Amino acid sequence: MRILITNDDGIAAPGIAVLAEAMSRISQVTIVAPAAEMSAVGHAITLSDPLRVTPYDKNNEFFGHAVRGTPADCVKLAYWVLLKDQPKPDLLISGINLGANTGINVIYSGTVSAATEGAILGIPSFAISLATFVKPDFRPAAAFAVQLAQTLMQRRLPKGVFLNVNVPAVPAEQIRGVRITRQGQANYMEEYSARQDPHRRSYYWLTGDKVEIEADERVDDRAILQNYISITPVHYDLTYYPLMQELETWGLTHA
């Protein structure tokens, strides 16, 4: 098995190291990840700047390719350039992200965008995130990633569909199981902290809290709160089909 691994926290982040170490026990692993942290970059790709790739050493050993670009850039560049002469990867894994990618966060997530890019290229793909920002223990998530990778070698995802996995940040024995979920609608009550720089010019920092997580147990954020691993099947067709017929009746014409 050949696995391509990337993330959005950057190639030096601990989450990708734990994932790569776990996966290398069952597979050949190629790591292509952003040189710098790239959180909340959404599904960005780099068009206006050149992409640079440098070998990244960890403990004086070659660990992977560091790309000065986004997670989506990493997947594209791995596929079209770095792995061009090799068989297509059997699997793409993006993570393990520090912090959940659930609810509205899914659309801002570089971690998820890398898995989207894998699905576009026809590679079975999943994103995996750990629902905490403090004192992360990535090992339960890595163990689950190994199980899911092995399962995906025997199953088939529909064209253009991948999995978005979120793991609760509790000791392994407190995880209550796996729940198949939908992307929640939990939004943010946002605030901008208004400040002044030393030159008396104002600037703003985004802050805010997630509000109103739906009670529905089949919602990603709710599953995490109840200590379940959440798996949401995700695709990138954003069409809202139920409205197509009604729009036909709006009488819009070329003015």
Next chain:
Amino acid sequence: MRILITNDDGIAAPGIAVLAEAMSRISQVTIVAPAAEMSAVGHAITLSDPLRVTPYDKNNEFFGHAVRGTPADCVKLAYWVLLKDQPKPDLLISGINLGANTGINVIYSGTVSAATEGAILGIPSFAISLATFVKPDFRPAAAFAVQLAQTLMQRRLPKGVFLNVNVPAVPAEQIRGVRITRQGQANYMEEYSARQDPHRRSYYWLTGDKVEIEADERVDDRAILQNYISITPVHYDLTYYPLMQELETWGLTHA
């Protein structure tokens, strides 16, 4: 009527000026747009850097607020800070973008991400793009935007749904009408041009062509090719519901 206008080509781009001029005839207009060009930024938001806002003058008159951030940042900042003490906008329009936002491009599009952000905030929203990169005439698209804005004041979009509009780049009299479409699956056959900088270090530029536009007339790219204005209803729930039941049978457990 109060309209919030943004884009991803930047506040100095000609497309937003033509749009703002047309809208100002029927509405009070507030322009909050990126200070610099932000194409293909996806649904990025700025977390790690402060956001700065400066007044932007065009022909020595105040035109709008230039934000050093992404299109999504602009919408958030307009809503939570700049327009905080005013009634919520009746409409958000993102555009007029230089170049189509159809097929796979929808997921990379800053223009579309701004309309997504509007929908998240409960503002009726649409993105509008002109399907060309050369010699753009934004006037037919602006005229259609006026018509659509007036229609949206009388209709209701479902919660979390907005419209992605693409206008063919032909003279107004050659536009054949309006077609309600779905997001196409047309992908790119990508290439990276490998080059060397003056210091003999290699770098890559992304390039590539769109391939295999579906024959289905109800696909966004196909409608444009046939000189129709394409309107795709779009939402941001990425869940692929048809797979949820099957995933339950995969027997995934917490390892």
